Amino acid sequence: MLSPWPEGFGIRLPAALKACADVGIKRFGDSNVAVETDNNTERINGSEMIIRCLAELGVDVIFGYPGGAVLPIYDAIFKQNKIRHILVRHEQGALHAAEGYARSTGRVGVVLVTSGPGATNSVTGLADALMDSIPLVCLTGQVPTHMIGNDAFQEADTIGITRPCTKHNYLVKTVEDLPRIIHEAFYIASAGRPGPVVVDLPKDVVMADGDYQEGAYAVVTAHRSYRPQTVPDEAAVDAAMDLIINAERPIFYSGGGIINSGPAASKALTRFVRGTGYPITNTLMGLGGYPASDPQFLGMLGMHGTYEANMAMAECDVMIALGARFDDRITGRLADFSKGSKKIQVDIDPSSINKNVPVDIAIVGDVGKTLEAMLAKWPKQAGGKSGKSVKSGNSGALEEWWRRIEAWRARDCLHFKQQGDIIKPQYALQRLYELTKDRDVYFTTEVGQHQMWAAQFLKFEEPNRWMTSGGLGTMGYGFPAAMGVQVAHPDALVIDVAGEASLMMNIQELSTMMQHRLPVKTFILNNEYMGMVRQWQELFHGGRYSESYMDSLPDFVKLAEAFGANGLRVNKPEEVDDAIRAMIETPGPFIADIRIDKTENVYPMIPGGAAHYEMKLGPDHGELEEKVEDGMVLV
Amino acid sequence: MTDAIERHTISLLVDNEPGVLARVVGLFSGRGYNIDSLTVAEVESGAALSRINLVTSGPSMIVEQIKAQLDRLVPVHTVSDLTEEGPHVERELALIKVIASGEPRVESLRIADIFRAHVVDSENDSFVFEMTGKPAKVNAFIRLMEPLGLAEVSRTGVVALLRGKTSI
Numbered sequence: 001m002l003s004p005w006p007e008g009f010g011i012r013l014p015a016a017l018k019a020c021a022d023v024g025i026k027r028f029g030d031s032n033v034a035v036e037t038d039n040n041t042e043r044i045n046g047s048e049m050i051i052r053c054l055a056e057l058g059v060d061v062i063f064g065y066p067g068g069a070v071l072p073i074y075d076a077i078f079k080q081n082k083i084r085h086i087l088v089r090h091e092q093g094a095l096h097a098a099e100g101y102a103r104s105t106g107r108v109g110v111v112l113v114t115s116g117p118g119a120t121n122s123v124t125g126l127a128d129a130l131m132d133s134i135p136l137v138c139l140t141g142q143v144p145t146h147m148i149g150n151d152a153f154q155e156a157d158t159i160g161i162t163r164p165c166t167k168h169n170y171l172v173k174t175v176e177d178l179p180r181i182i183h184e185a186f187y188i189a190s191a192g193r194p195g196p197v198v199v200d201l202p203k204d205v206v207m208a209d210g211d212y213q214e215g216a217y218a219v220v221t222a223h224r225s226y227r228p229q230t231v232p233d234e235a236a237v238d239a240a241m242d243l244i245i246n247a248e249r250p251i252f253y254s255g256g257g258i259i260n261s262g263p264a265a266s267k268a269l270t271r272f273v274r275g276t277g278y279p280i281t282n283t284l285m286g287l288g289g290y291p292a293s294d295p296q297f298l299g300m301l302g303m304h305g306t307y308e309a310n311m312a313m314a315e316c317d318v319m320i321a322l323g324a325r326f327d328d329r330i331t332g333r334l335a336d337f338s339k340g341s342k343k344i345q346v347d348i349d350p351s352s353i354n355k356n357v358p359v360d361i362a363i364v365g366d367v368g369k370t371l372e373a374m375l376a377k378w379p380k381q382a383g384g385k386s387g388k389s390v391k392s393g394n395s396g397a398l399e400e401w402w403r404r405i406e407a408w409r410a411r412d413c414l415h416f417k418q419q420g421d422i423i424k425p426q427y428a429l430q431r432l433y434e435l436t437k438d439r440d441v442y443f444t445t446e447v448g449q450h451q452m453w454a455a456q457f458l459k460f461e462e463p464n465r466w467m468t469s470g471g472l473g474t475m476g477y478g479f480p481a482a483m484g485v486q487v488a489h490p491d492a493l494v495i496d497v498a499g500e501a502s503l504m505m506n507i508q509e510l511s512t513m514m515q516h517r518l519p520v521k522t523f524i525l526n527n528e529y530m531g532m533v534r535q536w537q538e539l540f541h542g543g544r545y546s547e548s549y550m551d552s553l554p555d556f557v558k559l560a561e562a563f564g565a566n567g568l569r570v571n572k573p574e575e576v577d578d579a580i581r582a583m584i585e586t587p588g589p590f591i592a593d594i595r596i597d598k599t600e601n602v603y604p605m606i607p608g609g610a611a612h613y614e615m616k617l618g619p620d621h622g623e624l625e626e627k628v629e630d631g632m633v634l635v
Numbered sequence: 636m637t638d639a640i641e642r643h644t645i646s647l648l649v650d651n652e653p654g655v656l657a658r659v660v661g662l663f664s665g666r667g668y669n670i671d672s673l674t675v676a677e678v679e680s681g682a683a684l685s686r687i688n689l690v691t692s693g694p695s696m697i698v699e700q701i702k703a704q705l706d707r708l709v710p711v712h713t714v715s716d717l718t719e720e721g722p723h724v725e726r727e728l729a730l731i732k733v734i735a736s737g738e739p740r741v742e743s744l745r746i747a748d749i750f751r752a753h754v755v756d757s758e759n760d761s762f763v764f765e766m767t768g769k770p771a772k773v774n775a776f777i778r779l780m781e782p783l784g785l786a787e788v789s790r791t792g793v794v795a796l797l798r799g800k801t802s803i
Contacts, residue, residue, distance in 0.1 A: 163658060164665050168709040171653075188709055225650060225712040351703035354696055 041213045046175045046206035047076035050139065053182040055082045056218065059110050061101065061487055062086070063094035067114025068154060069141025072206045086487060086516055089508035091118050093480035095125020096506070099134045100484030103467045104442055106262055108135045108189050109484065115141040116154030119200075120161065124474060126196045127165035131471025132285060133260055135194035137185045138166075144204035145173060158200045167195030168226075172202065175210035179217040192228025193349040194260055228348055232365030232373055240320070240344045240361045241377045247318035248397035249404075250278040253301065256285030256470065257323015257347060257367045259463045265368030266290070266463045269322065272375050277398065279405055281309035283324050285470040288460035298405065299414075302330045303606045304452040307413035307615050310606065312405055313338050314613035321345040323367040326357040327471070336611035346370045413604045414456050416620050423573050425450065425525045425596045429457035429497070432523060435580045441493040442485045444468065444478040446502030449531035450524075452602045454497040476505025479522065483509055486518040493521065493584060500526040500553055500593075510563040513589045521583050522591045527598040528553060535601045540608065556593040567591035638694045642671070643718040644725060644795050645702065646803050647687040650710035651677050658708050659687060668701050669693060672727075672770070672792035684712065688794050690770075715803035722798040728791045729766055729773045735784030736760040743783045750776045761786070 044052070050073055054062070061084045066074045077085050088094040091113045098109030109129075113122050119140040129136045140162075143152040159171050168188050170181045178201075185197040244250065252273055258265045266289050273280045273296055280290050281301040290297055299306035301313055310332075313319065319341045324330070326345075331337040334356060343359040345352075346367050353362045363370055418427040443458055444467040445451040451468055460466050467485060469477035482496040496503075503524060513520050525531075533548040560567030566586050570579045576594065583592045603618025617623050649655045656675055663670050671690040678686040691701055698716075706714045717723040731752070733743045736759070743762060747754065752766035766776060770793060777788055797803065 159654060160657070163654070164661055223709075226709045349703075349707065351700060351707055353703070355700055358696065 040215070041211050043209050044212050045072070045076075045209050046172075046178050046201070047072040048079075049175070049178050049210065049212050050182060050201075050206065051076045051080055051083065052212060052214070053179050053217065054110065055080075056215065057108075057183065057186050059083055059108075062110045062112050063088055063097045063101070063484065063487075064112030064139075065089075065091050065094060065114065065118060067116075067118050067141060069115035069143060069203045070112060070118075070139075070201070070206075072203065073112060073139070073141070073201070084487075085112075086483075086512065088480070088483075088512050090506065091121035092124050092476065093483070093506050093509040093512065095122050095129070095136070095138065096474070096477050096480035097484030097487070097509075097512075098136050098138075099125065099129055099132075099477075100444060100467050100481030101488045102129075102134050102136060102194075102484075103259075103481075104464050104485040105488045106464065107488075108137055108186055111136060111138040113138065113140055114154065115143055115158070115203075116156045118154075119156050119158040119198075122198075123161060123165055124472075126162055126198065128469055128472040128474045128477060129196040130165050130167060132469065133194050133256060134196065135189040136196040137182075137189050138196060138198045140198055140200050141206075142171070142200045142202040145202045146204070148202065158198065162198045165196075166198050167193075169198035169200065171200045172205050175205050175208040178205065178210065179212060183217045184223070187223060188226060191223070191226065192230070193257075193347075193352075229350075229364045230348065230366040230369060232346070232363045232370040234373070236361055236363045237370065237373045237377065240346075240363060241374060243318050243342055243344060243361065244276070244320060244374070245379070246394060247278070248394050249312075249315060249317040249401045250276070250320065250398075251298075251312045251316040251318075252278060252280035252290075252320045252322065253283070253313065253324055254280065254286045254289050254322040254367075255283040255324025258286055258289035259323075261323065261348075261366055261368035263463055265323075265366075265371060268368055268371035268375060270294075272371050272378065275375070275378050279312055279402070281305070281313065283327070283330060283470070284455055284468060286324060287455060287466045288463045291461045292459035293461060298409070300455050302327075303332070304456065304602050304604065306409075306456075307411050307604050307617065308405055308408035310604075310612045310615055311408045314611075315404070316341045319343045321347075321359070322371070323347060325352045325355065328356070330612075331356060332606045332610055332612035332614070336613075338612070411617065411621070413615075413617055413621075418573060421572055422597045423571070423576060423594060425453050425527075425594075425600055426457055427573060428523075428525060428576050428594045428596060429453050431576050432495070432497070432580055433458050435577065436493060436495065436584070439493045439584075440489070440491070441465070441495065442467070442482075442489060443495050443497060444481040444485060445497045446478040446499050446505075447473045447475045448499045448502060448533075449527075449535065449600075449602050450497055450499045450502075452532075453525070458497075475499075475502040477502075479503055479506045479520070480509045480512075482520040482522075483513055483516075483518050486513075486520050487516070490518075494519075495521045495523055498522050498524045499531060500524050500528065500556070501530045501550060503556075504553075507559070510560070510565060510589060514564050517588075519588050519590070521589070523580075523583065524556060524591065524593050525596050526553075526556070526593050527596050527600070529598060531600075532602070536608075538601070556591050560589070560591040563589075565589040565591065567593060569593040569595065571595045640692050641695055641698060641718075642690065642692045643698050643716055644688065644690050644723065644793060645705070646713075646715045646717055646795060647689070647705060647711055648678075648684050648713040648803065649687055649708075650712070651679070651682050651685040652710060655685070655708075655710045656687070658710065659689075659705065662704055662708065663691075663701075666700075666704065668697065672790075674792040674794050688792070690793050713803055715797075717795050717797060717803075720797060720803075721801070723795050724798060725769055725793050725795045726767050727770050727773055727793050729764075729777070730755070730789045731764045731766070731777060731780060731785070732761060732787040733764065733780050733784045734761045734786045739783040743780060746776070746779050746783075752776060
C-alpha cells in the first residue's frame with residue numbers, strides 16, 4: 001500500500017528495499033526475515049540504534065524532556081548532530097508541539113519522554129492526536145525489564161495506560177527487536193488513518209549492545225496485519241458519481257481527512273468542486289482543505305458553523321462526506337440530521353463509516369485517490385457555478401438550489417456590531433486576519449469561544465495552515481502546538497489565537513520558545529472568563545456562573561517580560577491594529593493581551609440537543625438569547 | 636437499519652503477543668459493546684497466531700462498528716463474522732457440579748446420559764459432569780440440573796468454525 005502522505009514526506013525507503021517490497025520478497029515484520037551479515041553490520045547500543053533509525057526515517061527534530069529511564073538515549077543525542085532536540089518545559093507541551101509540527105508539515109512528529117510521570121504527562125497529547133488523526137511517534141522510557149511490575153521508581157504501566165489513547169503501542173523487550181519496531185511505529189503512525197504510536201523502551205534494552213545494519217530495517221510497503229485500503233472500490237465510485245451527477249441539491253462536506261491525505265487531495269477537491277459548481281462546507285478540522293475565498297465555499301458547518309452551511313446540509317438531496325466523520329458537533333440532534341438526503345461517505349477508516357449516521361454509499365479509501373477517481377469520471381463539459389451541469393435535468397435545479405443558499409447566506413449570520421469602547425472578539429480577529437493574510441502565516445488555537453471565533457473569522461486558502469484541537473478539545477493545545485509549527489517553519493509568522501484560561505494551562509512553554517528562539521505570537525482574546533463555559537452556564541444553567549470566572553489572572557505583559565519576551569495590552573478598538581502590527585514586527589515571542597467584551601457569546605449556534613436546522617443567530621440579529629435548561633444534560 | 640438486537644459469533648486471527656487480548660477486551664469495554672462469550676488460544680504450531688472467538692450482541696449498525704473497530708487493531712489479521720458468513724459449528728465445553736443424594740442424584744445421572752454428558756468426578760453425594768454442545772444445549776442441561784442440586788458451573792465460552800471446506 002502507499003502512504004497517504006505526500007511524496008517526500010514521512011516514510012522514506014531506500015530504493016533497494018523498496019524494490020524488494022514491490023516484488024514481495026520480504027514482508028516487513030516477518031520474524032523469519034534474515035538480516036544478512038556483511039560489513040555493514042555494526043555493534044552499537046540500543047540508544048544509538050534509536051538515533052540511527054530516526055535519522056534513516058528522515059526525522060530532523062525531537063520534542064522531549066529527559067529523565068532517569070531515558071538518560072542513555074539523551075547520551076546518544078548528545079553525541080550526534082543530525083537530529084535537533086527541543087527541550088520543552090512539560091511533557092504535554094512536547095506532544096502538542098509534535099502535533100503542530102506534524103499538522104503543518106504532513107510528517108510524523110516525534111517525542112521522547114521518560115518513564116512514569118513523563119509517560120503519564122503525555123497521555124493528553126496522545127489522546128488529542130488520536131482523536132484528530134495526527135501521526136506521532138512517542139518514545140517513552142521504562143524501568144529495566146527485570147524491574148517491570150515491581151512498582152519501581154518512576155514506573156508506570158505505560159502500555160496499559162496508553163493502549164486506549166494510541167493507534168498502537170509497543171513494549172520493546174530485546175535490543176534485537178528495537179530497530180524493526182521503531183521503523184514499524186513510523187509506518188503505523190502515518191499509514192491509513194494516521195495516529196499516535198507509543199514505543200516503550202526499558203532502560204536495559206536501550207543500554208544493551210546489538211547488531212545494527214544501516215538500511216536493513218526500512219519499512220517496506222506492506223505490514224503483516226495492518227493493511228488499510230487506500231484505493232477505492234470502482235463500483236462504489238461509479239455509484240457515487242451517479243448520485244453526484246444527478247443531484248439537484250448537492251453539498252460537499254469535507255473534513256480533516258482531506259488535510260491528512262496531503263495537499264494533492266485539497267487540489268483534487270478544489271478542482272472537483274469547481275468542476276461541479278456545487279456548494280461545499282468544511283468541518284473545523286477540514287478548514288483550508290478548500291479555499292475559503294471561493295464563492296462556492298459556505299464556511300464551516302456545525303454547532304458554531306454558518307447558517308447557510310447547516311441549512312444546506314439539512315436541505316440537501318445528496319451529501320458527499322469526504323474524510324469527515326459526522327461528529328456530534330456537526331449533526332446536532334441525530335434523529336433530525338439531514339433526513340431527506342442520500343449520503344455518500346469516503347473515509348480511509350471503515351469504522352468511521354456508518355458510525356453515527358447511516359450512509360447510502362460507503363467508499364473506503366484515501367480521499368485524495370477517491371477524488372482523483374471521481375474527477376476522471378466527471379463529464380468534461382460540466383460547468384462552474386453558473387450551474388451549467390452536464391445533465392440538462394439538474395441545471396435548473398442547481399440554480400434554484402443556489403438561490404436558496406444565497407437567501408440563507410443573506411442572513412449574514414456572522415454579522416456583529418463593533419461599537420463603543422469595548423473590543424468585540426470578532427472585530428479583533430477580523431483585523432488579525434486582514435493584517436496577516438498576505439503573509440506566510442500559520443494559526444493555532446486553544447479551545448473555547450476564541451477557537452470558534454477564529455474558525456469563523458480567519459480564512460484559510462490552503463491546507464496545513466490551521467491547527468486546532470478538534471476532537472478532544474484540549475485547552476492548552478495551541479501554545480505548544482504553535483511552538484512545533486514554528487520549529488518546522490522558522491521564518492513563518494505563527495500565531496496562537498488563545499483564551500486567557502487555556503493559555504494558563506501550558507504557559508511554561510514560553511521558556512522553551514525563548515531557549516530555542518521560536519518567535520511565536522500569542523493573540524489572547526481575554527474576557528477573564530472560561531468563555532464557553534460561561535456561555536453554556538448563561539444559556540443552559542440559569543446564569544449560575546459556577547467557577548467560570550478567574551480572579552487574579554496574571555498581567556500577561558509582565559508575564560511575557562518575566563520570560564524575556566514582549567507583550568502589549570489593549571483595551572480600545574482603535575488600538576487593535578497597532579497591537580497586531582507590534583506583535584508581528586517585534587522580534588521574538590510576543591503576547592498581545594486583547595481585552596474583549598466579557599459578555600459576548602458565540603453565534604450562530606445549534607443549541608445542545610437541537611436539530612442542525614434550528615440554529616440561533618443571536619442578539620445582533622434581533623433574536624433573543626433563549627435561556628432554557630433542556631440542553632443541560634448534553635455536552 | 637433496524638434496532639433489533641442480533642447475536643453474532645465473530646472469529647479473529649491475531650498475533651500471539653502480549654496485550655493483544657487486552658486490546659480486544661479494552662475496545663469492547665471502552666466503547667460500551669457487549670461480550671457474551673470469549674475464548675482465546677494459540678492455533679498455529681509456530682505459536683505465531685491465536686484465534687479469538689467472541690460472541691457479541693447489538694443492533695446491526697453496532698455489530699458492523701465492532702467488526703470495523705476490531706479490524707483496525709494492528710495485531711488483528713482477520714475478522715470473520717461467522718453468523719454472516721454462513722453455516723458454522725459452535726461448541727462450548729462446560730463443567731457442572733451437582734450436589735445431591737438419593738433420587739435427585741440418580742435423576743441427574745439419567746439426564747446427563749440423555750445429554751451425553753460425562754461424569755468426570757464423583758463422590759457419594761456429588762458429581763462433576765463434563766459436556767460439550769451448543770450454548771443452548773448447555774443452558775438446557777444447567778436448567779434441568781437446577782432443581783436437582785446444581786452447585787457450580789464453569790464454561791469455556793463458544794469456539795466456532797465454518798462448515799465445509801471454507802476457512803476464515
